[in-house]
Amino acid sequence: MKVTKTVFVSAMLAASTASFSHGENKHSKEAAPMKMEQKEWGIGGHSNSIKRIVEIRMTDNMRFSPEFVEVKQGETIRFVHTNDGKVMHEFVLGTKKVLGLHSALMRKFPNMEHDEPYMTHVGAGKKEETVWNFNKVGEFYFGCLLPGHYEAGMLGTINVAAK
């Protein structure tokens, strides 16, 4: 009985190893569609409804430029981020409360992985983008939550005015 069980388990292992060696699995995660979940500060935007492009530069003196963006409710914005620095920066949209909680988590778990439509990592010297639909009125923020950056003031404001 014991022998049969061992043989069965090895056969299972062999089968799963075989399926992992196919290579198609590797890209399935990247190709998966982003979650379009309604947040207090809006929802992921579709590239076919972009109304405006807003360029945001990031620097190693822990600043975004511009630091203030005015938006009309309902607008889908394509943010184009350029990292002018020599270290990684990120662009994370949210309320001040959510950004504060998130930056505290980042201090605890600096290698925390994320993949959300409202956050984008931008490597040194790189250009990336975030497409977001501001369907809620209010004052929201964008911050770089890499450890030490947010604390140093790497934060900008977005005012979404009623249409």
Ligand SMILES: [Cu+2]
């Ligand atoms: Cu940063």
